[in-house]
Amino acid sequence: MSSLQERNIAVSHARAEAFNRHDEEGVLSCFDKDIVNFGRRVGHAGIRMVHQDIWTRFPDASLVSKETVAVGDCVIERGIYSGTHLGVGRLPVDGGLLIGVPPTGKRFAVQHIHWWTLKNGLIVEHRANRDDMSMMMQLGLLPAIPLVAEPANVHEAPVEHRNVTGTAEQERNIAVIRAQQEAFLRRDLDCVVSYFADDAHNHGRAGGPERFRMVFGNIFKTYEQLGDDTGIKDIVAVDDCVIARFERTLKHIGAPDIPIDGGLLMGVPPTNKTFTQRHIHWWTLKDGLITSHRACRDDVGMMVELGLLPAPPPFPVQ
Structure with missing residues (x-):
């Protein structure tokens, strides 16, 4: 470093x-x-x-x-x-x-x-x-949904990084994530899931590729991505991690069966409205496969754009 x-x-x-x-x-x-x-x-x-x-x-x-x-x-x-x-x-x-x-x-x-x-x-x-x-x-201000209200990652131990960058392994890791996101854009579920290791964790929970198949299957059921790019705005590789910031435009076309993206869309009829999805994803990789995934999303912003939560006033500083 x-x-x-x-x-x-x-x-x-x-x-x-x-x-x-x-x-x-x-x-x-x-x-x-x-x-x-x-x-x-x-x-x-x-x-x-x-x-x-x-x-x-x-x-x-x-x-x-x-x-x-x-x-x-x-x-x-x-x-x-x-x-x-x-x-x-x-x-x-x-x-x-x-x-x-x-x-x-x-x-x-x-x-x-x-x-x-x-x-x-x-x-x-x-x-x-x-x-x-x-x-x-x-805080009791929205209905509590399992797996959303009690995130698994809260009690994890800190992870120390040496902050090594620029190696061939890191170049491969970025290529893996870009390839997976291209498969996501194509809605190729089998290809998306193929990039996860058998013992891969999602937000600290075990489950492997089948858990991710369920998640991505519901994402494809719920949203249609508009545009022809992956939406990656920034992507970096450090040590065994790849971190990317996304902004992409999606259309709400269905209702998920599991609590994805904050969980409040379960059972909600499609609004057919578009919104800007803003995410930051943090993957850990080994031997070219994803072993751990964590992310934060602007789920409240999504629900506001879909008209399902009230819009807050603008920030006063111009």
Whole structure:
């Protein structure tokens, strides 16, 4: 790992430590004054408002890192976000469904994946996906659905990475993921499933290729992908992992039999509406096969676009 990547990881860790001790100035010191958040320039004012709102809603909010990797000018962190709902939020953060909601007094713990871009030792851009649907279920604000409300990954041990990049094995791993996503685009279920090892885990749960066959079969039943590309916006390989950020346009054409993508579409007649699917996926590979998969998705955003959850107001910082 280069000295630049070591410094970038140190900034990411410093930001997390400041977040966990609710140190506003410590958090801001890690961000460039022109920070871009989810494609919008919000600056320090926006970052300050987001953190104040989080700490008001969840006075014990914390984010514990489970995996952190650095590649190029990016740091990608997968962690467990937790807290107790003891205050009233006013901003459309964490899915935007908690604005004005009285405290439930309930605790939650869910997965986040954050993707930071840094320059000169400061974060200049941030994107993330979160298990907001699970958070809302744990707080009792949406119906609890098994396998969604109680994610399996919460109690896992942290994984350390050496952050080795650029090897032939990593080039092959990226090629494997790209090939699988091309098969996904073709709706070739057998080919998609063939890339999983016999002992592959999904979100910490065992099941192997047959579990993935069930998941992808229901995805194909529920959505039609529009466009002719895989939707990969960023893809990196570090150590034995491949991480990719997706944005793709889908059409809601059916109802799944299992709780995919937050679970709330089970039993819902197709709306035939289109939406933008935003995911971050984190795979571990060995000998050219996927042995573990985890992901975070903007399930709340999907449900809002489909007209099945209320749309939050826009973020106030322009």
